[in-house]
Amino acid sequence: MSEPVIKLKNITKIYTSGKGIEVKALDNVNLTVYEGEIVIIMGPSGSGKTTLLNIIGTLDKPTNGRIILDGIDVTHLPEKKLYNIRLEKIGFVFQFFNLVSTLTALENVMLPMILLGKVSEREAREKAEELLKIVGLGDKLHSRPIQMSGGQQQRVAIARSLANDPSIVLMDEPTGSVDVISEAVILRLIQILNKYMGTTFVIVTHNPEVSLIGHRIVYIRGGKIYETKEIPKINLENALDEKSIVRMQLYFLKRELERIMRSYKRGLLTREDYQYEVNRIKKKLKRIARILGEEIE
Amino acid sequence: MNRVFLKFSLKMALRSMSIHKVRSFLTILAIAWSVATLVALRTVGVGIRSRVEEEVGRFLQSDILIMERSVSIPEQVVKDIKEIPYVEDAIGVIFVPAKIQGRGVDLVAVPANRMDFFLVNILSGKLPVEGGYKLVIDTDLAYSLGVLNGSYVKMSIDYGTLHMEHTFEIAGISEGKTFLSRFLGTTFVLAPLKPVQEMLDKEGLINYIFVKVSDKNQIDYVARVIKKVYPGATIIKEKDIVVVITRVLNIVDGMLMAVTAIGLLVAAVGVMNTIMMSIRERIREIGILKTIGAKDEHIFTIFIMEVIIMGLIGGILGMILGYIGSFFVKELVISLGLTFDIPITPVPEAFILGFTIALTISILSALYPIYRVVKIRPMEALRIE
Numbered sequence: 001m002s003e004p005v006i007k008l009k010n011i012t013k014i015y016t017s018g019k020g021i022e023v024k025a026l027d028n029v030n031l032t033v034y035e036g037e038i039v040i041i042m043g044p045s046g047s048g049k050t051t052l053l054n055i056i057g058t059l060d061k062p063t064n065g066r067i068i069l070d071g072i073d074v075t076h077l078p079e080k081k082l083y084n085i086r087l088e089k090i091g092f093v094f095q096f097f098n099l100v101s102t103l104t105a106l107e108n109v110m111l112p113m114i115l116l117g118k119v120s121e122r123e124a125r126e127k128a129e130e131l132l133k134i135v136g137l138g139d140k141l142h143s144r145p146i147q148m149s150g151g152q153q154q155r156v157a158i159a160r161s162l163a164n165d166p167s168i169v170l171m172d173e174p175t176g177s178v179d180v181i182s183e184a185v186i187l188r189l190i191q192i193l194n195k196y197m198g199t200t201f202v203i204v205t206h207n208p209e210v211s212l213i214g215h216r217i218v219y220i221r222g223g224k225i226y227e228t229k230e231i232p233k234i235n236l237e238n239a240l241d242e243k244s245i246v247r248m249q250l251y252f253l254k255r256e257l258e259r260i261m262r263s264y265k266r267g268l269l270t271r272e273d274y275q276y277e278v279n280r281i282k283k284k285l286k287r288i289a290r291i292l293g294e295e296i297e
Numbered sequence: 298m299n300r301v302f303l304k305f306s307l308k309m310a311l312r313s314m315s316i317h318k319v320r321s322f323l324t325i326l327a328i329a330w331s332v333a334t335l336v337a338l339r340t341v342g343v344g345i346r347s348r349v350e351e352e353v354g355r356f357l358q359s360d361i362l363i364m365e366r367s368v369s370i371p372e373q374v375v376k377d378i379k380e381i382p383y384v385e386d387a388i389g390v391i392f393v394p395a396k397i398q399g400r401g402v403d404l405v406a407v408p409a410n411r412m413d414f415f416l417v418n419i420l421s422g423k424l425p426v427e428g429g430y431k432l433v434i435d436t437d438l439a440y441s442l443g444v445l446n447g448s449y450v451k452m453s454i455d456y457g458t459l460h461m462e463h464t465f466e467i468a469g470i471s472e473g474k475t476f477l478s479r480f481l482g483t484t485f486v487l488a489p490l491k492p493v494q495e496m497l498d499k500e501g502l503i504n505y506i507f508v509k510v511s512d513k514n515q516i517d518y519v520a521r522v523i524k525k526v527y528p529g530a531t532i533i534k535e536k537d538i539v540v541v542i543t544r545v546l547n548i549v550d551g552m553l554m555a556v557t558a559i560g561l562l563v564a565a566v567g568v569m570n571t572i573m574m575s576i577r578e579r580i581r582e583i584g585i586l587k588t589i590g591a592k593d594e595h596i597f598t599i600f601i602m603e604v605i606i607m608g609l610i611g612g613i614l615g616m617i618l619g620y621i622g623s624f625f626v627k628e629l630v631i632s633l634g635l636t637f638d639i640p641i642t643p644v645p646e647a648f649i650l651g652f653t654i655a656l657t658i659s660i661l662s663a664l665y666p667i668y669r670v671v672k673i674r675p676m677e678a679l680r681i682e
Contacts, residue, residue, distance in 0.1 A: 059588060059676050080592070087590030094679070097581050102312040107305065112589050117299045124301075160589070 004068075005167050005200050006033040006056055011065035013051055013223075025051040026062070027223040033168070038194050038201045040214035048223040049204045050172055056202060057090055057170045058082045070167045087116045091161025091169035095176040098157035099145040105132060105156045106141040112163040124163075131159040135189055151182025158189060162199065171203040175210055187213050246288055257281055302595065303602075310603035313575060320571055325611045327567035328659060331560035332615020332651040337622035338553040339647035341630060344623075344639040346546050350539050359388075359507035360516050362533040363523060368393070368456075368497060368504040374527055375506055381522045385511040388414050389503035391493050395454045395486065397434070398442060402486045404454065406493035414507070417487060422446040422469030425489050431468035433487040439470045446470060452486075456497055463496050506530075561654060564611070565662040568604060572663045576600065576670045583670055584678025593671045600667045601660065608659035612652040619651060 013026040025048045033039050043049045054060040055067060058074055066075045070089055074082065086092075099108045109128035113119050119127070132141055135155040145153050154174060161169045174190075175183040191213050193199045203210060211217050212231075219227040260281075264274045314321040363370070363378075368391055375389040388411050395404040407414060409428040417424070417433060425431035432452070434442075444450055444467055453462040465488065494500050508523070510516050520532050576583070583596055620643060627639045670678075 054676060057588065059674075059679075083587075083590050083592045086588060092585075092588045094585070098585060100309070100582055100586065101579070102309040102316070103305070107308070111305065111586075114299070114301050114305055115590050115592075115595060117302070121301045121304075 002035040002037075004032045005035050005037075005070055006031070006202070007066075007068040008032070008052075008056070009066045009068070011052070011055060011062045011067065013048070013055060013060070014063045024223050026055070029065070029220075029223070029225055031218065031225065033200060033202060035167075035200055036194065036198050037216060038190065038203065038214045040211045040217045041202065041204045041220060042206055042211055042217055043220040044206065047221050049220050051223075052220065053170050053172055053202065053204045056168075057092060058085055084116075087112060088164055089167045091163075091166040093154070093157045093161050093169065093171040093174050095173040096150065096153075098160075099153055101145050104142045104144055105137060105148065105159075108145070108156055109160045109163055112160060116164055128159070128163065131162055132156070134193070135159045136185070149178075149182070151178040151185060154178055154182065154186055155189065158186070158193070162193070162197070166199075168200045168202060171201060171205075173205055173207075174203060175205070175207060183207075183209065246292065249284075249288055253281055253284055303598065306595075306599045306602045307606075309599050310606055313579075313603055314606065317575070320574070321607060324567045324571040325607050325614065327564040328608060328611025328655050329614040329618055331557065331564040331658075332612050332655045333619035333622050334560040335557040335651040335654065336616055336619025336644075336647045337626045338557060339650065340620065340623035340641060340644050341626045341639055342546070342550050342553055343644045343647065344627070344641050345549075345630075346543065348639060349542050349546065353535065353539055353542060359386075360510040360513065360535050361508040361520055361523065362535070362538075363506040363508065363527065363530045364392075364533065365504045365530060368494075368499045368502050370503050370506065370527070370530070372501050372503060375503070377526055378506060378508055378523060381519055381526070383510050383512050383515040383519050384508055386509040388507050389490075390505045390507065391490060391497070391499070391503050392505045393454055393456065393497075395452055397432075397438070397450050397452045397486065400438070400442070400484075402434075402438070402484045404452070404486050404488060404493065406488045406490045409489040409491065412487070412489065415487065418472040419469045420472055422467070424487075425468040428489045428491050430463060430465045430492045431489060432465040433469040433471055434467060435471045435484065438484050438486070439467070454493075454497065459497075461496050463492070465492075561658050564655065565658045568607065568659045569662040569666060571607075572600060572604060573666045575603065576666055580670065580673075580678050583673070584675050584680075587675035587678060596671050597667055600670075601663060604659050604663040605656070608656040611659070612655040615651055615655060616648045619647070 008029055008031040011026050011029040011031075012024070015023045015025055017023065029052060031052075041049045041052060051060065055062050056069075058067075058069075058077075062075065066073060068074070069085065072085070072089075074085055077085065092098075099105075100111065103111065106125065106128050109131055110121075110124045113124040113127065114121070129138070129141060132138055135158055137152060137155055137159070140148060140152060140156075143152075145156070148156070158169075158174070171190075175186055178186065187210060190201055190203075194201060203214065205211060214231055217229045217231065218225055219229070257278075260269070260274065260277045263269045269277070370389065372389050375387050378384055378387045388407065390408075391404070391406040393404050393406075395402055405415070409426050412424040412426050419433070420436060422433075424433060432450070434444075439445070442450065446467055446469065448467045449464050450467060451462060452465050453460060455461075471487075490503070494502065508519065510519050516534055516536075520534060523530070523532055586596060586599075623641050627641055630639065
């Protein structure tokens with residue numbers, strides 16, 4: 001088992017409204033997120049999922065309980081230290097308006113590095129360029145947020161969240177205000193980043209599409225976790241690799257061809273029908289060849 | 298806070314300003330206007346002051362003035378004073394109010410051989426250096442009396458209970474009213490000393506002594522010595538006179554400053570409003586900045602940078618406009634009835650003052666809105682859309 005990145009222990013959050021009415025947003029929540037995981041937090045509106053995310057992100061303090069991020073108990077850290085925790089350990093992506101409007105995409109991604117001040121401007125620029133290339137925006141480096149689509153802005157926000165190599169990236173409805181295609185791109189991107197960069201994600205959503213990319217879904221309702229579901233690992237890429245699929249197709253085509261030839265020999269097929277069937281198989285073979293990148297006649 | 302971040306915040310400020318061109322321009326204009334008002338009024342004020350000081354000095358031609366209410370100083374005193382170290386020159390005169398054909402004037406009776414002491418600019422005729430019952434009057438008086446060179450006028454002097462009258466010949470006509478005579482609202486008339494002493498029956502006596510000191514640092518010393526030589530006299534130093542005039546000018550300056558203060562107030566309100574709007578628009582952005590780890594001082598820098606840029610541009614623009622504007626203010630003041638030319642020279646002190654005040658006021662007025670937004674918690678900032 002990998003290291004736990006987030007440990008929430010008996011987290012309770014009570015909001016007091018102006019009239020002294022107490023609202024329990026979170027009730028004794030226990031949650032551990034391990035390194036390299038994609039954890040999806042789902043639940044209806046007002047269930048406390050955003051509160052939970054804010055508490056993990058140190059934007060809000062719990063009434064009771066403890067939060068341990070990367071082995072550091074941040075529950076009672078003063079605001080001054082929390083700034084650095086946010087800078088170094090957490091990446092944030094919100095539903096919309098994530099970017100600083102007066103900065104270009106590149107500068108937005110550079111910003112966390114510059115705020116941290118550990119790298120030179122040149123290094124920050126190089127890294128920001130690389131990150132933007134990863135999220136597929138290598139050609140939009142100098143665009144301002146206003147010149148980009150919602151999906152593109154969201155990808156810049158993802159690149160920015162990764163700027164200081166955070167332990168976790170917290171996302172609040174990352175696809176909440178983008179179109180279907182952008183959503184697919186963003187979800188795929190999250191998977192790629194998780195797989196190849198080992199980034200841990202905690203994503204709040206009520207979109208079932210988003211939940212499909214998770215390793216674990218935490219359902220929360222009325223401030224309580226009432227179900228945690230492990231999603232079985234279906235590694236499509238490993239289960240069905242290219243070669244085996246092609247081999248399988250060729251195998252079945254061979255069987256079919258044999259069958260046709262047999263039928264023809266027995267006189268069950270007319271010459272026209274036989275020619276037609278052969279052509280059909282030829283077409284399929286050509287398609288496979290194309291997949292393999294070869295041309296055959 | 299590092300250098301790169303400063304560069305970033307500068308970029309952000311400039312872009313924010315270029316996004317809101319009109320708003321930024323108007324704010325800069327408000328700052329520039331207030332600086333310009335300050336610089337222009339100050340430049341003109343300094344011009345008036347320097348002119349007044351110069352004129353007073355020119356008129357008095359002396360550093361120390363000794364005066365008696367009555368014509369009672371023996372002329373010998375002048376000679377004694379001349380013996381005091383550092384005294385360059387001294388001249389005894391009679392200075393009394395008089396009337397020429399019913400018109401009030403101030404008569405200055407000077408020894409005939411020293412008529413040139415007061416640097417009177419003669420337009421026609423000449424100074425009556427040979428003595429006799431002769432007068433030098435200015436063109437205004439000559440015009441209103443309807444007299445020319447060589448005309449005879451009657452001058453009367455009321456001295457105590459005595460009323461004396463004599464006919465004088467106009468020997469010369471001087472340039473129109475001098476600066477100081479206008480300033481004091483009087484007309485000076487110049488005559489040789491002897492006839493006036495005769496007229497007043499005060500031979501060998503005078504009531505004013507003008508003293509020139511060679512070393513300006515020794516004026517106080519000379520004044521002290523004179524006090525010893527001639528204990529009863531009222532001694533006035535030139536700077537005392539300037540101080541009196543300066544006091545009047547200070548009041549004028551104060552009023553000008555009030556005008557300036559209004560301008561500054563407008564600028565301050567403008568800056569505050571701009572920053573408040575800028576913050577309101579970018580409140581969510583501030584929330585984002587805070588969540589990604591920007592500290593209070595980072596947020597502060599981003600906004601104060603905008604103010605500093607506007608203050609700097611406004612300040613520089615204001616200095617230029619103010620200097621140009623001072624020529625207009627001068628024309629305005631002159632058209633309002635000031636009768637002398639005001640020299641306009643760049644006053645570094647006014648520039649520095651205007652610039653500093655503009656920058657300070659801009660920053661100060663921005664502090665409160667910025668402070669409020671810096672203190673806001675990231676959660677609250679994010680909630681506002």
